[in-house]
Amino acid sequence: MVPADDFFRGLYTTALEEGEIVTRIVFAIPAGAGYAKFRNPASRYAMAASFVARHAPAEVRVAITGAGNGGVFRWREAEAALARDPSAAPWSCPEAGAAVAGTVW
Numbered sequence: 001m002v003p004a005d006d007f008f009r010g011l012y013t014t015a016l017e018e019g020e021i022v023t024r025i026v027f028a029i030p031a032g033a034g035y036a037k038f039r040n041p042a043s044r045y046a047m048a049a050s051f052v053a054r055h056a057p058a059e060v061r062v063a064i065t066g067a068g069n070g071g072v073f074r075w076r077e078a079e080a081a082l083a084r085d086p087s088a089a090p091w092s093c094p095e096a097g098a099a100v101a102g103t104v105w
Helices: 076-084 094-101
Strands: 008-010 032-039 046-056 059-065
Touching (some): 059 076
Antiparallel strands (some): 032 046, 046 059
C-alpha cells in the first residue's frame, strides 16, 4: 500500500510506474467531516473547495482545491490548528461553513 501523501505528486501526476495499475483503494471512515465549496455563479461547479475530516481527536486532515497551482493540497497549518481546537471545525458548526461557502454537504 502507498499512502496518499506519497502517491499523489502533483496535478495529474502520481507515483505509478509504467505498466502499474491501481487495484485497490482504502479510505478510513472519518468520525466527522465537512465539505464547503465556492460555486461559479454560471455553472455552479466549485471554483474552490475544502474538505475537513477528523479521524481521532488530534488527527485532522484538511484538503483544499482551486486555490493553488498544484491542484488539491493538504493545508497542514489548518490541520494543526483544528487538532489543537476542534471546536472551530465544520462538524461542530455546519452553519458557519454554509454561510461562507453557500453549501455544506
